[in-house]
Each structure stands twice: as structure tokens, then as C-alpha cells.
Amino acid sequence: MSVAETSTSPPRGLPRLLQGLDSRSGPMDRARHEQLHGPLPRCSPEELFDMIERSGLRGRGGADFPTATKLRAVAARRRVATVVVNGSETEPASLKDHLLLARLPQLVLDGALLAAFAVGAAEVIVKIGENAEEPAAALEPVIAERTTGYMPISLAVSPDGYVTGEESAVIHFLDGHQPKPRFVPPRPFERGYRNRPTLVQNPETLAQIALVARHGEHWYRELGTAADPGSALVTISGAVAHPGVYELAFGTPMTDLIAAAGGGTEPLQALLVGGYFGTWMPATSAMGLRLARQDLASVGCALGAGVIIALGESACGLHESARIVDYMAGQSAQQCGPCMHGLAAIASAFGALAGGSADAGERERLLRWCAEVRGRGACHHPDGVVRFVESALEVFGPELQSHGLRPCPGRPAGLPLGPQIGWRSR
Ligand SMILES: Cc1cc2nc3c(=O)[nH]c(=O)nc-3n(C[C@H](O)[C@H](O)[C@H](O)COP(=O)(O)O)c2cc1C
Numbered sequence: 001m002s003v004a005e006t007s008t009s010p011p012r013g014l015p016r017l018l019q020g021l022d023s024r025s026g027p028m029d030r031a032r033h034e035q036l037h038g039p040l041p042r043c044s045p046e047e048l049f050d051m052i053e054r055s056g057l058r059g060r061g062g063a064d065f066p067t068a069t070k071l072r073a074v075a076a077r078r079r080v081a082t083v084v085v086n087g088s089e090t091e092p093a094s095l096k097d098h099l100l101l102a103r104l105p106q107l108v109l110d111g112a113l114l115a116a117f118a119v120g121a122a123e124v125i126v127k128i129g130e131n132a133e134e135p136a137a138a139l140e141p142v143i144a145e146r147t148t149g150y151m152p153i154s155l156a157v158s159p160d161g162y163v164t165g166e167e168s169a170v171i172h173f174l175d176g177h178q179p180k181p182r183f184v185p186p187r188p189f190e191r192g193y194r195n196r197p198t199l200v201q202n203p204e205t206l207a208q209i210a211l212v213a214r215h216g217e218h219w220y221r222e223l224g225t226a227a228d229p230g231s232a233l234v235t236i237s238g239a240v241a242h243p244g245v246y247e248l249a250f251g252t253p254m255t256d257l258i259a260a261a262g263g264g265t266e267p268l269q270a271l272l273v274g275g276y277f278g279t280w281m282p283a284t285s286a287m288g289l290r291l292a293r294q295d296l297a298s299v300g301c302a303l304g305a306g307v308i309i310a311l312g313e314s315a316c317g318l319h320e321s322a323r324i325v326d327y328m329a330g331q332s333a334q335q336c337g338p339c340m341h342g343l344a345a346i347a348s349a350f351g352a353l354a355g356g357s358a359d360a361g362e363r364e365r366l367l368r369w370c371a372e373v374r375g376r377g378a379c380h381h382p383d384g385v386v387r388f389v390e391s392a393l394e395v396f397g398p399e400l401q402s403h404g405l406r407p408c409p410g411r412p413a414g415l416p417l418g419p420q421i422g423w424r425s426r
């Protein structure tokens with residue numbers, strides 16, 4: 001058997017994950033969920049791993065790691081394991097996990113339970129941030145409904161903060177400590193929650209597992225490209241008419257992606273691809289790309305957790321970037337010297353450049369500090385910030401000179417700093 005038997009026919013085209021979602025109703029209940037998707041499919045661990053591997057599914061939490069490899073690594077430990085649904089969604093401009101957990105919690109738990117049975121887990125923990133009130137309210141009854149004596153499911157709520165979603169910080173928190181990243185190895189799949197092998201997976205990845213297990217890898221590959229199969233949830237915000245979460249096939253041209261969000265509210269000057277760990281691109285070059293790993297990698301970008309921010313011409317890219325760098329420096333867990341001191345210095349230099357108060361050597365100092373902190377933290381926080389800063393200097397650098405001469409006429413773009421609550425229409 002390669003595809004679990006199901007009484008429902010698979011969705012053709014889009015939406016897949018967001019099938020049946022109605023922006024006016026609450027969380028999808030189990031009856032409606034099973035009417036749409038059928039009951040939880042039954043397949044052996046090897047069948048599931050093979051299907052996931054052949055589907056080409058990769059993690060949607062930002063690291064883009066092959067999902068089958070991680071599932072197999074946890075199962076190969078041959079010890080009682082734990083599955084953690086990483087619903088932290090600490091990227092301020094991302095809302096996809098919020099949407100999935102608040103509206104389609106049954107689909108996410110389907111994936112978590114399938115993964116748990118396959119890797120030999122004895123429990124499932126759903127971890128969210130303390131501002132995720134809507135997901136918490138949706139999850140509590142669904143967890144109570146789907147928990148069983150042999151597969152308990154629980155909800156864990158941690159303080160918010162950018163680095164609290166990093167997987168070692170999640171494990172550390174679940175073990176009763178501060179949600180701060182730890183030096184790895186051991187990685188969670190080796191020794192995670194309570195020293196057990198632990199599968200940490202993003203909610204979207206789990207929701208995709210739930211669909212692949214039902215409809216198989218051939219169905220999954222009907223959308224997307226050979227190298228990037230399937231669909232992805234993308235949160236589009238900034239200067240677009242309808243910011244929100246959209247499900248798009250990999251390979252979709254960026255122009256179509258912006259059009260899906262209602263188009264720009266003004267001419268666009270740049271796109272931020274991949275969120276606050278991501279990369280700025282001039283709008284003209286970004287529009288020639290597709291939502292595909294190869295296209296994005298060819299210009300040094302990655303989709304990260306599926307975040308795209310459009311910056312209109314009326315905004316100041318330097319000021320917006322300075323706000324973000326300042327916020328990200330403040331998110332350091334303050335336990336690694338280069339991250340704690342380096343990011344603060346980088347934020348201060350960037351702020352001086354954007355504000356027109358920098359001296360002649362500031363840009364060079366900033367670039368040197370970037371080189372010095374790269375790769376020097378317990379987690380990838382400094383690396384993400386450095387990538388962002390370097391791309392901001394590349395794209396908005398030509399404006400630096402005029403910033404030193406006159407007040408900046410840019411209008412605030414209102415890019416979010418900190419967790420968002422509620423989700424906007426999609
Ligand atoms: C600073 C930092 C913050 C992160 N925040 C999140 C998060 O909020 N949610 C998430 O799923 N992954 C986050 N990640 C990635 C996780 O460490 C991990 O790779 C992911 O949860 C694995 O799930 P996936 O394989 O399904 O993507 C973060 C990573 C870093 C370095």
C-alpha cells in the first residue's frame with residue numbers, strides 16, 4: 001500500500017491545506033474536517049517515511065530540512081520518543097501557523113499523530129507563545145477530544161521572543177527552563193525533551209504530512225516544480241491591498257504572488273523575502289523570480305518560514321531596516337558574547353547611518369562587525385541578523401549619502417515588531 005485508503009477524493013489544484021477554510025467561521029470541527037479529508041489514514045512507519053521522502057516535503061519552520069530524514073532519524077533511535085509541534089511562530093511578519101492552529105487544528109494534529117505513531121512517540125506536545133490566544137482557545141478542546149490513554153497530547157505556552165521558537169530553546173523550555181537556545185549537539189532527534197529522541201516540527205510541515213499520508217506523493221507532486229514540489233503557505237504583508245496568508249504552488253511567479261494579495265497599494269521599491277532573517281531585494285529583480293528554492297538561492301535568498309513583505313516607494317528602506325535590526329538585536333538571548341554585544345553595536349551603527357548621524361567610517365565598521373559575529377552564536381540568530389543587515393545595505397545603500405544631508409521624507413511602513421495577534425483576511 002502506498003496511499004492510505006480514504007473515502008474522500010483529493011483536492012485538485014489549490015487550496016489544499018486551506019481547503020474548506022471560511023474566513024467568517026471558527027476552528028473547523030472534527031466532523032467537517034473528516035468530511036473534507038476523511039479519517040486519519042493508516043500506514044506503517046516505513047510506508048509513511050517512503051511517501052514523505054518521495055514527496056520531497058521539507059520543513060516549513062525556516063530551516064528547510066528534508067522531513068523524511070528527520071522522521072527517520074528519530075525513529076532510528078529506537079527509544080520512546082516525543083513529538084513537539086513547534087507553533088511558536090516568533091517571526092513577527094508570519095501568520096501561517098497562527099492560521100493553521102486557530103482554524104485548522106485537526107489537520108495539524110492529524111500530522112502530529114501520524115508522525116508520533118511512526119517514530120514511536122509516547123506523547124505529543126503543542127508549544128505556542130503566550131500571545132497566541134486564538135490558537136490556544138482552538139487547540140484546548142481539540143486536544144481534549146483527540147488525546148487518548150496511549151497518546152496523550154498537551155499544550156505548552158511559553159513567553160514570546162524571537163529566539164524562543166528555535167528548537168533547542170523549545171526543548172529547554174519544555175524541560176522546565178528559560179526558552180533560550182542551547183549549544184547543540186546533541187540535537188533534539190538524539191536527545192531532546194526529557195532526554196528522549198524528539199521530533200520538533202512546524203505546524204505547516206505536519207499539516208502537509210497529514211495530506212501526503214492520505215493522498216500520496218504523486219498527488220503532492222501534481223503542484224509545484226520537480227525540485228520544489230507541492231504548495232506552501234506564504235504570509236504576504238506591507239504595501240499590498242490584501243495582506244494575509246495565501247496558499248501558493250511552488251514555482252508561482254512573484255508577480256502572481258503579489259497579485260494574489262491584491263497587488264501593490266503603490267509602486268513597490270523592494271521585497272523582503274524570508275522575514276527578519278531574510279533578504280531585501282529590489283522589486284524589479286524580485287518580480288522576475290519564482291517562489292522556488294533555486295530561483296531564490298540564485299540571488300542569495302531563501303523563503304524561510306514563508307514570509308514576504310512588500311515595501312512601497314513612499315517608505316524609507318533604511319529606516320524600516322533600522323527598526324527591524326534594533327528589534328532583532330533586542331531579541332538576543334544574551335548568553336553568547338558576539339550576539340549580545342555584536343548585535344547591539346550593529347543596531348546602533350545601522351541606526352546612526354539611517355538617521356544621518358554616522359561618521360565617515362561607520363559603514364565599514366558595521367560590515368566588519370557583521371563579519372565578526374557571523375557563525376559565532378549557539379543558534380543562528382546572529383547569522384540571520386547579519387544576512388538582513390548586509391542585504392539592506394546592498395539594496396538601500398545608495399540612499400545613505402542623501403540621508404546624511406537632509407531629513408528623510410519616507411513614510412513609516414508599519415512593519416510589525418513583536419508577536420501579532422489575530423489574522424488578517426487571506
Ligand atoms: C532564532 C530562531 C527562531 C526560530 N523560530 C521558529 C518558530 O517560531 N517556529 C518554527 O517552526 N521554527 C522556528 N525555528 C526553526 C526551528 O529551530 C526548527 O528548525 C523547526 O521548528 C523544525 O521544524 P520543520 O522541520 O518542520 O521546519 C527557529 C530557528 C531559529 C534559529
Ligand code: SF4
Pocket residue numbers: 163180181182331332333334335336337339340376377378379380381382
Ligand atoms: S546566538 Fe544569541 S540568541 Fe542565539 S543563543 Fe547565543 S545569545 Fe542567544
